[in-house]
Amino acid sequence: MFVVILMLKQIPLTFIHTTSKVTKPAALGLKKIKETVLRITSGVLIIKPVTGNLTKGTKQTISLLIRQYTIKGDNILWFENYEVVKGDTIDKPLVNFYYNDKGQLLSKKQSRKGIVFMNDTYNYYGSDMVRAEVKVAASEVASRYDYKYNPEHLPIKKQESFIRGDKEEVYRTTYYEYKNRKLIAKKFPDYSDPRLIVEINYAYDSLGRISTAKAKCDTLYRNVQFFYNNNKLVKVTAEGNTMTKFAEVLWIYTNNYIKSKASFVFTKELFYDNKGALIKVTDKLDGVQDNTVDYVLEYY
Secondary structure, eight states: OOEEEEEETTEEEEEEOOOOOOSOTGGGTOSEEEEEEEEOOSSOOEEOTTTOOEEOOSSOOOEEEEEEEEEETTEEEEEEEEEEETTEEEEOOEEEEEEOTTSOEEEEEEEETTEEEEEEEEEEETTEEEEEEEEETTOSEEEEEEEEEOTTSOEEEEEEEEEETTEEEEEEEEEEEEETTEEEEEEEEOSSOTTSEEEEEEEEOTTSOEEEEEEEETTEEEEEEEEEETTEEEEEEEEESOSSSOTTTOOOOOSSOOOSOOOEEEEEEEEEOTTSOEEEEEEEETTEEEEEEEOOOOOO
C-alpha cells in the first residue's frame, strides 16, 4: 500500500491506494497493469483512506479514474475504466481492440454491460493509416478522418468529415509541414470561425526535443516553452491572451477559467521518482497554485 499526501492550497490530504503505471509494459513482460489518475478540484476535501470511500467535501468532490489493461506483446487487447465518485462506481465501460496480422489496429469497440456503444475502424495503405472512422452505435452519424502522406510516410494533410448516411460533409482540413522529419508548422481553420486560420509553429533544440510552440489566430496567440533536465520534461510555460483556444499546442485545465482576452502566464511542473516515472504534476496560473495530480505507482 502507498500513502500519498496531497497538498491542495496548503491543505494536507491523505489518500491510500495501490496501483501501477509503466511506459513500456511489453518490455517488462507484464500482462496486466493498472493506472490510477486522481483528479482534484479546489476546495476542502475529506477522504476515508481505510475503506477507500471518497466523501464529498465542503465545496467540491473528488473522483478516481482507474484503467486496467490486458496486454499481448506490444498491443493492448482491452481495458476497463472505473470512475468512482464518493465511493460509488458510476461508470465502467470496456474497450476491446482488434488487429490484423501486421499488428495494425483495425477496430476499437467500447461497450457497457455487453452492449457496444462506440465503434472505431481504421484503414491502411501499406504502413500508412489513411482513414479512421468513429461511430456511435445507435446513431447514423459518424466522424471520418482521411490522411495523406509524403514519401517519408509523414502525414501532410488531414481531412475531417461528418458522415450522415451516404452524405459526407467536410468541416476542417489541416495541413502539416516538416523539416528533417520534424513537424515545424500546422495550419487549419478556426473552430469558431472557419474564415480565420490557426497557425502553429514548432522549434526544436539540438537534441531534437521540442523547445517552443507558438500559436496564433487573428489577434489571439499562445507561446509555449518546454524545459528539460536529464532528458526529462520538467517544466512547461505558456503565455497568451486567450484561454479558449489553442488546445492543440497546449491543453490547459484550470479552476480559474478565463474567457476574456486578458493576458496570462501558465506553468506546469513535472516530478519523477528515482526510476524515472512521472509521480506528480502541478499547475500554476499567474503564479498561483491551481491544480495538483499525484500518480501512485507500484512496480511488479
